[in-house]
Amino acid sequence: xxxxxxxxxxxxxxxxxxxxxxxxxxxxxxxxxxxxxxxxxxxxxxxxxxxxxxxxxxxxxxxxxxxxxxxxxxxxxxxxxxxxxxxxxxxxxxxxxxxxxxxxxxxxxxxxxxxxxxxxxxxxxxxxxxxxxxxxxxxxxxxxxxxxxxxxxxxxxxxxxxxxxxxxxxxxxxxxxxxxxxxxxxxxxxxxxxxxxxxxxxxxxxxxxxxxxxxxxxxxxxxxxxxxxxxxxxxxxxxxxxxxxxxxxxxxxxxxxxxxxxxxxxxxxxxxxxxxxxxxxxxxxxxxxxxxxxxxxxxxxxxxxxxxxxxxxxxxxxxxxxxxxxxxxxxxxxxxxxxxxxxxxxxxxxxxxxxxxxxxxxxxxxx
Amino acid sequence: xxxxxxxxxxxxxxxxxxxxxxxxxxxxxxxxxxxxxxxxxxxxxxxxxxxxxxxxxxxxxxxxxxxxxxxxxxxxxxxxxxxxxxxxxxxxxxxxxxxxxxxxxxxxxxxxxxxxxxxxxxxxxxxxxxxx
Numbered sequence: 001x002x003x004x005x006x007x008x009x010x011x012x013x014x015x016x017x018x019x020x021x022x023x024x025x026x027x028x029x030x031x032x033x034x035x036x037x038x039x040x041x042x043x044x045x046x047x048x049x050x051x052x053x054x055x056x057x058x059x060x061x062x063x064x065x066x067x068x069x070x071x072x073x074x075x076x077x078x079x080x081x082x083x084x085x086x087x088x089x090x091x092x093x094x095x096x097x098x099x100x101x102x103x104x105x106x107x108x109x110x111x112x113x114x115x116x117x118x119x120x121x122x123x124x125x126x127x128x129x130x131x132x133x134x135x136x137x138x139x140x141x142x143x144x145x146x147x148x149x150x151x152x153x154x155x156x157x158x159x160x161x162x163x164x165x166x167x168x169x170x171x172x173x174x175x176x177x178x179x180x181x182x183x184x185x186x187x188x189x190x191x192x193x194x195x196x197x198x199x200x201x202x203x204x205x206x207x208x209x210x211x212x213x214x215x216x217x218x219x220x221x222x223x224x225x226x227x228x229x230x231x232x233x234x235x236x237x238x239x240x241x242x243x244x245x246x247x248x249x250x251x252x253x254x255x256x257x258x259x260x261x262x263x264x265x266x267x268x269x270x271x272x273x274x275x276x277x278x279x280x281x282x283x284x285x286x287x288x289x290x291x292x293x294x295x296x297x298x299x300x301x302x303x304x305x306x307x308x309x310x311x312x313x314x315x316x317x318x319x320x321x322x323x324x325x326x327x328x329x330x331x332x333x334x335x336x337x338x339x340x341x342x343x344x345x346x347x348x349x350x351x352x353x354x355x356x357x358x359x360x361x362x363x364x365x366x367x
Numbered sequence: 368x369x370x371x372x373x374x375x376x377x378x379x380x381x382x383x384x385x386x387x388x389x390x391x392x393x394x395x396x397x398x399x400x401x402x403x404x405x406x407x408x409x410x411x412x413x414x415x416x417x418x419x420x421x422x423x424x425x426x427x428x429x430x431x432x433x434x435x436x437x438x439x440x441x442x443x444x445x446x447x448x449x450x451x452x453x454x455x456x457x458x459x460x461x462x463x464x465x466x467x468x469x470x471x472x473x474x475x476x477x478x479x480x481x482x483x484x485x486x487x488x489x490x491x492x493x494x495x496x497x498x499x
Contacts, residue, residue, distance in 0.1 A: 040460070042406045
């Protein structure tokens with residue numbers, strides 16, 4: 001099927017050739033040719049939950065910020081509060097439009113007050129870069145888009161510490177969650193953060209693209225398996241992490257997406273969307289994100305409509321099969337008065353109305 | 368890619384296979400079909416006793432990434448279902464021609480068997496689809 005791809009304008013990560021050699025099935029994700037699975041989505045998912053897996057996430061964007069005013073600049077653009085950030089630590093946030101809807105969700109890392117690293121979604125690299133630059137005005141900040149020069153890998157699973165620690169010249173057991181460090185693997189400088197998108201313990205690693213094969217092979221040699229985007233999606237869905245374009249977007253606010261914790265009061269600090277968002281936080285949004293299970297047999301999928309007493313009261317933002325729970329799960333935006341856990345709703349699946357129920361999230365938590 | 372196409376059975380244009388067992392027809396989906404679907408998580412089968420015309424949509428296969436319908440390959444009555452698929456839908460991926468069979472039909476119009484593709488013809492069909 002990948003042989004049929006004729007469009008040469010699609011982007012490839014430095015590891016594309018390796019993925020083909022490993023027998024990966026390739027799909028187009030945000031204009032990138034990415035491995036969706038190597039063997040089986042379910043097997044790869046289980047490997048991450050039980051052992052360790054390596055993901056090529058080099059399609060994601062990376063920016064470098066330098067200058068004296070980074071903190072003030074980001075305080076204006078981000079909903080989260082940088083006063084909670086420390087040197088050596090990362091922070092997850094969204095940046096919003098004036099109407100409170102989301103430009104993108106982002107993680108930034110404070111190397112020092114004058115140097116930050118930022119990782120953004122593949123689908124939003126150009127948009128985010130433009131957005132940031134449009135708002136620089138008098139802030140003393142320089143933003144560089146270094147995406148093309150970087151390779152990003154995620155190393156996730158309960159065994160990830162045990163497998164990765166011997167390879168690097170730093171003691172990873174000292175690295176706490178959300179913190180990052182610079183270290184070396186066979187003399188290749190790595191930027192490693194204890195962060196992830198799978199709900200398991202693990203790391204996200206960024207380094208110069210020229211070392212892609214060396215680092216990838218070193219990680220696979222530990223016994224970890226290559227994992228595709230298919231399992232990446234089932235893993236993040238079980239953990240109820242948002243995916244831009246689904247749970248958050250330019251028509252959904254973080255409050256609606258149940259990410260209220262990412263929007264801080266920030267007294268005395270203005271940020272784009274502040275008024276709308278704090279208002280929504282105080283009075284509650286009209287619709288909100290919930291977790292769903294099905295009471296009948298079937299699979300919940302994105303965009304399926306939800307009904308109560310014949311009225312369309314919401315829709316599914318992401319859905320699928322949970323390999324860990326062995327049943328279907330979904331996230332959906334529903335009218336707030338129908339969002340309590342245990343509320344029974346109806347979901348339209350190929351013309352039939354099936355019974356669905358609101359459940360708590362995340363669907364899965366690692367022990 | 369090489370897909371298995373056993374010669375002991377016949378095939379449809381919609382990637383189902385049919386094998387005669389006494390007077391019944393056993394049906395399932397092909398290796399090529401299971402590969403396209405990837406991890407199967409749920410198979411919705413019709414009920415025993417239901418009667419369908421050839422070509423009617425009789426069930427659905429849900430995989431992690433997609434859902435697909437499958438059709439009645441021959442007119443007749445559903446007389447047996449593969450109960451294993453309920454708890455082990457992954458058999459469709461691991462053993463599409465053997466343990467992953469779907470159902471058995473008591474056929475009422477044997478001349479319909481003439482319209483099927485042979486293993487060779489089905490191989491050609493797959494080649495054409497792969498080259499698109």
